[in-house]
Amino acid sequence: MWLKFVVAIFFTIPLFYISMGHMMGMPLPDFINPHHNPLNFALAQLVLTIPVVIAGYKFYTVGFKALFRRSPNMDSLIAIGTSAAVIYGLYAVYKIMNGHTEYAMDLYFETAGVIIALIMLGKYLETRSKGKTSEAIKKLIGLQPKTAIVIQGKEEITIPIEEVEEGDIILVKPGEKIPVDGEVVEGRSSVDESMLTGESIPVEKNAGDKLVGASINKNGLLKFKATKVGKDTALAQIIKLVEEAQGSKAPIAKLADIISGYFVPIVIAVAVISGLLWYIIGSGLVFSLTIFISVLVIACPCALGLATPTAIMVGTGKGAELGVLIKSGAALESAYKIQTVVFDKTGTITQGKPKVTDIITKENFNQDKLLQIAATAEKGSEHPLGEAIVKGAEEKNISLLGSKEFYAIPGHGIEVKIEGDNVLLGNEKLMMNRNIEITLKKEAERLADEGKTPMFIAINENLVGIIAVADVVKENSKSAIKKLHDMGIEVAMITGDNRRTASAIAKQVDIDIVLAEVLPQDKANEVKKLQEKGKKVAMVGDGINDAPALAMADIGMAIGSGTDVAMESADIVLMKSDLLDVVTAIKLSKSTIRNIKQNLFWAFAYNTAGIPLAAGLFYALGGPLLNPMFAAAAMSMSSVSVVTNALRLRRFKN
Numbered sequence: 040m041w042l043k044f045v046v047a048i049f050f051t052i053p054l055f056y057i058s059m060g061h062m063m064g065m066p067l068p069d070f071i072n073p074h075h076n077p078l079n080f081a082l083a084q085l086v087l088t089i090p091v092v093i094a095g096y097k098f099y100t101v102g103f104k105a106l107f108r109r110s111p112n113m114d115s116l117i118a119i120g121t122s123a124a125v126i127y128g129l130y131a132v133y134k135i136m137n138g139h140t141e142y143a144m145d146l147y148f149e150t151a152g153v154i155i156a157l158i159m160l161g162k163y164l165e166t167r168s169k170g171k172t173s174e175a176i177k178k179l180i181g182l183q184p185k186t187a188i189v190i191q192g193k194e195e196i197t198i199p200i201e202e203v204e205e206g207d208i209i210l211v212k213p214g215e216k217i218p219v220d221g222e223v224v225e226g227r228s229s230v231d232e233s234m235l236t237g238e239s240i241p242v243e244k245n246a247g248d249k250l251v252g253a254s255i256n257k258n259g260l261l262k263f264k265a266t267k268v269g270k271d272t273a274l275a276q277i278i279k280l281v282e283e284a285q286g287s288k289a290p291i292a293k294l295a296d297i298i299s300g301y302f303v304p305i306v307i308a309v310a311v312i313s314g315l316l317w318y319i320i321g322s323g324l325v326f327s328l329t330i331f332i333s334v335l336v337i338a339c340p341c342a343l344g345l346a347t348p349t350a351i352m353v354g355t356g357k358g359a360e361l362g363v364l365i366k367s368g369a370a371l372e373s374a375y376k377i378q379t380v381v382f383d384k385t386g387t388i389t390q391g392k393p394k395v396t397d398i399i400t401k402e403n404f405n406q407d408k409l410l411q412i413a414a415t416a417e418k419g420s421e422h423p424l425g426e427a428i429v430k431g432a433e434e435k436n437i438s439l440l441g442s443k444e445f446y447a448i449p450g451h452g453i454e455v456k457i458e459g460d461n462v463l464l465g466n467e468k469l470m471m472n473r474n475i476e477i478t479l480k481k482e483a484e485r486l487a488d489e490g491k492t493p494m495f496i497a498i499n500e501n502l503v504g505i506i507a508v509a510d511v512v513k514e515n516s517k518s519a520i521k522k523l524h525d526m527g528i529e530v531a532m533i534t535g536d537n538r539r540t541a542s543a544i545a546k547q548v549d550i551d552i553v554l555a556e557v558l559p560q561d562k563a564n565e566v567k568k569l570q571e572k573g574k575k576v577a578m579v580g581d582g583i584n585d586a587p588a589l590a591m592a593d594i595g596m597a598i599g600s601g602t603d604v605a606m607e608s609a610d611i612v613l614m615k616s617d618l619l620d621v622v623t624a625i626k627l628s629k630s631t632i633r634n635i636k637q638n639l640f641w642a643f644a645y646n647t648a649g650i651p652l653a654a655g656l657f658y659a660l661g662g663p664l665l666n667p668m669f670a671a672a673a674m675s676m677s678s679v680s681v682v683t684n685a686l687r688l689r690r691f692k693n
Contacts, residue, residue, distance in 0.1 A: 040159070040162055040163045041163055043094045043095070043159055043162075043163075044094075044156070044159040044160060044162070044163045046090060046091070046094040047090075047091045047094045047095065047152070047155055047156040047159045048156050048159075048160075050087045050088070050090045050091050050152065051087075051091055051149075051152040051153055051155075051156040053087055054084055054087040054088060054091070054148060054149050054152045055149050055152065055153060057071060057080070057083055057084055057087070058084055058146060058148065058149035059149065061073060071083045073143040073144065077135050077140040077142075077143035078132075078135050078136060080143050081128075081131060081132045081135050081142075081143055081146055082132065084128070084146055084148040084149065085128065085129070085132060085148060087148070087152070088125065088128070088148040088149075088151055088152050091151070091152045091155050091156065092121070092125065092151065092155065094155065094159070095117075095121075095155040095158070095159060097114075098114045098117040098118050098121070098155070098158070099114075099118045099122070101114040101118075102114030102115040102116070102117055102118030102119070103115070103118050106118070106119070110300060111300070111303035111304060111307070112300075112303060113303070115303055115307075116303060116306060116307075116335055117154065117155075117158060119307065119310075119335055120154060120332055120335035121150070121151040121154050121155060122151075123328065123331060123332050123335065124147035124148065124150040124151040124154075124332055125147075125148065125151050127147055127328050127332075128146050128147055128148045128151075131143070131146050147328075147329075147332065150332060157678075158678070183200060183216065183218060183219070183252050183253040183272070183274050184200060184215070184216045184218050184253075185199065185200055186198065186199055186200060186218070187200055187203050187207075187209050187218035187219065188209060188210040188211070188212075189203065189207050189208065189209055189210075190208045190209070190210055190262065195210055200218050200219070201269070203218060203219050203265055203268050204265065204268060205265055205266065205267070205268055206264060206265060207264070207265045208224065208262055208263070208264055208265075209221065209262070209263055209264075209265055210260070210261070210262055211256045211260075211261045211262075211263070212256070212260060213228070213256060213257065213258050213259060213260065214255070214256065214257070215255070215256055216253055216254070216255055216256070217230070217250050217251065217252055217253065217254050217255070217256055217261075217263075218252060219252045219265050219267060219268045219272050220249070220250065220251055220252045220265070220266055220267035220268075220271070220272045220273055221249075221250045221252075221263040221264050221265045221266050221267070222247065222248070222249055222250065222263055222264050222266055223244050223245060223246050223247060223248045223249075223250060223261055223262070223263045224246060224262050224263055224264050225246060225261070225262040226246075226259055226260050226261040226262055227243070227244065227245050227246075227259050227261075228243075228244050228256055228257060228258055228259025228260070228261050229242065229243050229244065229257045229258055229259070230242050230244050230250065230254050230255065230256055230257060231254060231255040231257055232251060232254040244259075244261065249266075250263050251272075251273050251274075252267075252272040252273060252274050253272075253273075253274045298639070298643060302643075306334065306335065306650065307335070309334055309650060309654060310330075310331050310334035310335045310654075311331070313330050313331065313334055313653075313654040313655060314327040314328065314330050314331035314334075315327070317330050317655060329664075330653070330654060330655050333653035333654075333655075334650060334653045334654050337649035337650060337652065337653040346635060346638030346639045346642050346681050346685075347368075347635050347638070347639070349638070349681065349682050349685035349686075350631050350634045350635045350638060350685045350688060351368045351371060351631065351635075352685075353631075353634075353685050353686055353688040353689055354371050354627060354628075354630070354631035354634075354688055355368075355371060356689070357627065357688055357689055357691050358371075358611075358623075358624070358627055361620070361623055361627075362599075362613065362614040362615040362617075362620060363611060363612075363613060363614070363620050363623050363624050363627065364611065364612040364614060365610070365611050365624070365627075366609065366610045366611060366612070367610060369610075370594055370610035370611055371627070371628055371631055372628070372631075372632060373575070373593060373594055373610075373628070374577070374594050374611070374624055374625050374627075374628030375625060375628035375629040375632055376575045376593075377528060377575050377576070377577045377593065377594060377625055378528060378529060378574045378575045378576070379528065379529045379530070379531060379569055379574045379575070379576045379577070380523055380528055380529070380530050380531070380576075380577045380578075380579060380621060381531040381532070381533055381554075381565070381566060381569065381576060381577070381578045381579065381588070381592070382530065382531070382532050382533070382550075382579045382580075382618070383532075383533055383534065383562075383578075383579065383580035383581060383585050383588075384532055384533070384534035384536060384541065384544060385510060385534065385536070386581040386598070387579055387580055387581050387598055387618070388512060388513065388516045388532060388544060388548060388618070389510040389511060389512055389513060389516075389544065390510060390511055390512075390513055391510060391581070392427070392510065393424055393426075393427040393492075393508045393509060393510050393511075394427055394430070394431065394508065394509065394510075394511045395410070395427055395428060395430075395431030395506060395507070395508055396491055396507050396508065396509045396511060397486060397491065397505070397506070397507035398410055398504065398505075398506050398507075399479060399482050399486075399504055399505045399506075399507075400503065400504035401478060401479060401502060401503055401504055402503075404503045404504055406504075407435065407437055409496060409503060409504045409506065410428070410431060410432050410435065410437060410506065411432060411437045411438075411439065411440060412440070412457060412462060412496065412498070413428050413432075413464055413494070413496055413506050414428050414429045414431065414432035414433075414437065414439055415439045415440040415441075415442050415455075415457050416442065416445075416453055416455045416457065416462050416464045416496075417429050417453065417464065418439055418442065424492060424494065424508045425453075427508045428494075428506060428508065431506075440457050440458055441457070441458060442455050442456065442457045443455075443456050444456040448465065448469060451465045451466060451468050451469040451472065452464050452465015452466060452469040452494070453465060460498050460499055461498070461499055461500070462496065462497070462498055463475070463495075463496070463497040464494060464495070464496050464497075465494060465495065466493075466494065466495070467483065467493075467495065469495070470495050470497060470502065473497070473500065474500075475495075475497050475500055475501070475502055476502065477495070477502060478502055479495075479502065479504070479505050482505060483495070483505055486505070486507045487539070488539060488543065489509075489543045490509060490536075490539065490540035490541075490542075490543030490544050491507040491508065491509040491543075492507065492508050492509060493505045493506075493507050494506050494507070494508065512544060512547050512548055513616075513617075513618065515617050515618055515619045516548050516618050517547070517548045517549065518619065519617075519618035519619045519621060519622055520548050520549055520550065520618070521549065522619070522622045523621070523622060523625075524549070526622070526625065528625070529551050529552070529574075530549075530550055530551050530552070531550065531551060531552035531553075531554060531569070532544070532545055532550045532552070532553055532554065533554040533557050533562055533565055533588070534554070534555055534556075534557065535556065535557055535558065536555060536556070537555065537556060538553070538555040538556060540555075541553050541555035541556075542555070562578075562580075562585060562587060562588035563587035563588045563590070563591040565588070566578055566588045566591045566592050567591055570591075570592075570593070575593045575594075576592050576593050576594075577592055577593065577594040577595075577596055577621070577625075578591070578592035578594075578595050578596065579596045579597075579598065579613075579618070579621055580595075580596075580597060580598070581597065581598045581616070585597070589609045594610050594611060595609040595610050595611070596609055596610070596611045596612070596613055596621060596624065597609035597611075597612050597613070598612075598613045598616040599612065599613060599614045599615060599616045611624050626691075627691060630688060630691050631688060634684065634685060634687070634688055637684055638681045638684055638685060641677075641680065641681065641684070642677060642681055645677040645680075
């Protein structure tokens with residue numbers, strides 16, 4: 040589009056100078072001066088107009104095709120207006136060749152050139168906003184590396200990323216970006232996936248864990264098998280997702296087409312009637328043609344055509360900048376209608392990672408000492424709750440003790456020797472099996488009511504305390520839900536967890552509706568039930584089990600950690616895994632729709648107001664006449680004003 044615009048403007052500038060310069064006293068060489076060589080003057084303009092018309096050939100192919108199908112559009116107006124100018128110019132050249140040199144003053148080639156060049160500028164601005172969206176995504180997620188180290192036999196070969204095939208074994212050294220999506224086959228490391236998930240804490244990766252291309256390997260050597268390459272990687276899918284959003288039409292876009300369907304035939308009729316009336320009353324062919332061309336040009340509703348796409352382009356681009364990837368124009372247009380938001384619990388409202396929440400000790404036993412003993416005991420465990428205790432000690436910079444004779448007791452807990460003491464850590468069943476008196480039962484029940492998992496610790500057959508671990512609520516969950524309530528939106532939570540745990544979480548964040556003990560396959564049905572009550576429902580989830588519900592909802596929103604689901608089932612992807620971005624998406628939708636309606640109003644109002652001026656109504660009453668070229672400039676200004684209004688969306692703040 041830039042190339043087409045450059046071609047059009049490159050030939051239009053000299054064309055404009057030759058046709059209009061001599062009127063403003065600017066010098067022209069004698070061989071193309073209308074007073075000395077009128078034929079050369081006309082032919083020079085014709086030669087300069089042809090490349091401009093070729094650059095804008097799509098206006099003619101699309102415009103005339105639509106006209107012949109009796110569904111004229113904006114391109115039809117451009118095609119008719121510029122064709123009229125060129126055809127009349129050819130007629131003038133013919134007359135000059137036959138000695139009628141006065142026709143040299145009535146050429147309209149520059150009108151065709153200027154119209155096409157100015158509309159090309161509008162089209163370029165439109166496509167440029169598309170490009171900016173892609174740039175925003177690339178900045179957001181970072182570019183994938185250009186090469187990968189592939190292991191072939193005993194050799195390590197560096198190959199271009201394009202040549203990596205599914206099933207290749209790839210080596211990634213510490214500090215390097217992971218080239219493609221895959222699965223770890225050997226090694227252990229932590230990987231920074233913040234570019235995809237927004238989570239700043241690196242994720243531990245062991246054999247069997249999934250890796251995402253363009254994330255950063257922090258500290259270990261990893262060998263992994265490529266599972267998705269090229270256009271199938273998460274990075275490529277995200278870029279494709281936004282490109283699709285740019286090209287898609289929201290239902291409101293049809294409004295511009297409907298308006299054009301009525302508007303274009305009326306404008307053509309006004310142009311023909313105006314031209315004929317001026318000809319009938321004796322104003323001459325040239326003047327009548329000027330009126331005909333002016334009406335077509337001033338009414339050309341390019342601004343009407345730009346109104347929706349530019350707002351959607353800028354809206355999706357701004358969303359990408361803010362970490363909200365909007366999959367389609369339809370999603371952007373529908374999000375503002377949402378009345379109920381359904382959140383999945385684990386990994387969406389909560390972090391999906393257990394944390395130490397409470398430490399209760401008996402008989403003034405030191406809390407840090409209890410955590411040190413528990414973390415030492417769990418050091419050898421691979422259980423997520425055990426990892427949470429170890430991490431809790433690390434966060435408090437508590438050094439671990441020496442341990443030996445570690446035994447895992449499936450379904451109950453662990454037993455380990457720490458500095459000569461026998462330590463038991465596990466659930467109530469473990470304590471009962473070992474005949475240990477549970478003196479902190481009320482505290483344990485209270486913790487369980489709060490949705491936490493209490494773990495009992497006994498040293499040498501004596502209970503010394505409880506450490507509670509829970510999947511804690513994300514930092515912004517409560518404020519996001521409050522903001523949704525402030526917008527008049529109802530909030531529901533859906534989970535497979537038991538009702539007690541679900542209710543405890545719901546209470547913390549002020550949820551309106553709790554849907555607990557819901558099987559994965561039933562989540563979509565729960566969404567459907569809400570829709571059957573006449574509500575517009577958004578579903579926010581992160582897992583494969585949320586996919587049916589995401590697809591069922593009016594708007595599916597997948598948080599960044601649910602990348603596969605995001606690509607397939609969701610309409611909107613929240614890259615930062617932050618629930619405040621649900622509010623951002625809905626507010627951005629409201630702002631975009633408001634912007635589109637403003638654009639449509641001003642575009643249509645401007646076109647309608649300009650027609651009487653172009654038709655010569657004011658001239659008949661002693662006022663000014665609109666030259667086709669100035670009509671083109673004025674029409675272009677309406678397009679620029681619409682684009683400028685759409686660009687105001689870039690200042691959107693959540």
